[in-house]
Amino acid sequence: MKFPKTIRRGVLGVAVAFSAVSLLAACNAVVPNPADAADQNSSSGATGLPDRIVDAGQIVIATGENTVPTHFLKDGELVGFNIDIAEALEKELGVTVKLVVVPFDSLLGGIAAGRYDAGLYNVSDRADRREVVDFIDYANSGSVVVTRKGEANGIGTSVDSLCGHTIGVNGGGNEFSILDNQKDACADSGTEPYVLETFQDDGATRQALLSGRIEAIVDGMTATPYMVSQHDDEMELIGKLEGDSAPLGMPVAKDQPQLVNALKAAWEGLLESGAYSEIAEKWSEDALVPDEITINDGKGL
Incomplete structure (x- = not known):
């Protein structure tokens, strides 16, 4: 072809x-x-x-x-x-x-x-x-969590660890639905809710992370590990988000x-x-x- x-x-x-x-x-x-x-x-x-x-x-x-x-x-x-x-x-x-x-x-x-x-x-x-x-x-x-290199600031692979942070997701995607439906988890644990920022594509989400607009990305494991590997001096793959295996x-x-x-x-x-x-x-x-x-x-x- x-x-x-x-x-x-x-x-x-x-x-x-x-x-x-x-x-x-x-x-x-x-x-x-x-x-x-x-x-x-x-x-x-x-x-x-x-x-x-x-x-x-x-x-x-x-x-x-x-x-x-x-x-x-x-x-x-x-x-x-x-x-x-x-x-x-x-x-x-x-x-x-x-x-x-x-x-x-x-x-x-x-x-x-x-x-x-x-x-x-x-x-x-x-x-x-x-x-x-x-x-x-x-x-x-599944979904993975990504932060700036060396700047996890307590962000891990559990939904609870995202509380109080600003998280970037693709609009209309699986990750938005998962996190939007679990916002109450933060209130239940007595912490501030996370803020979801939505973006049209992976490039825009990556730029928002590197510019400091958001603190982490939650995105699909289909493409995100590859993206991180191309920017491993700036980004860090924290791991797979717990509970997401669709x-x-x-x-x-x-x-x-x-x-x-x-x-x-x-x-x-x-x-x-x-x-x-x-x-x-x-x-x-x-x-x-x-x-x-x-x-x-x-x-x-």
Whole structure:
């Protein structure tokens, strides 16, 4: 697979066109209505994909462009762990994977509405999100705590240790939900609550930490350890946040059981062939590789 050197910006995102996995602006993505009941019971050959996807010759998957090392721009190309996974899934599925760059906070709604077939966006599989979408759980996950080098000031891996401090999280992310729901823990222990500052992407959160605007970052273990390794003279990885172990999942609209099962089979193919482990090793994401692929945190459809 070759990526071109030029980037064409569309209305909703940066479009990177390439031969096997292609990227286009979200506003130009045309996806048939997933509620078409005929598609749900149709057969589509060895891959098990719905006929509407086989007939179109492509599956539309939403992703991002600003999280290293999973999906980010480098020298005008969209690269990263998720991008390589998309290429590998394309081979397993037998149709073109068309990647669409969208904001994280519009991901699940867009999938539920049928604008995208699925997502590759480091999304934690949580019970509240399963009310909107189903998940193919493909990676171990959790959250980690990061401070400035040598400036932990009592901040550790427990939620209680964050009390009285200003903590940076990505808006709409898993970490925001976890910490926002546990603010009462500080009052229960008689300490000042922590203050949550939200940011649009990892780069903005990192700059806020280094500038002193926040005292710590709580972010996913998918990308954060890599980021710290690139700034280990300025940042320190304190450890994994206690009590957070939700797997990463590929979201799919809830009325698409055939697609869920087809994607699960494709992920299993990558896991069994060793292709998954090779991609993970390339991006220093070895800790993500699970023992098995499950649906909805093992609960099934």
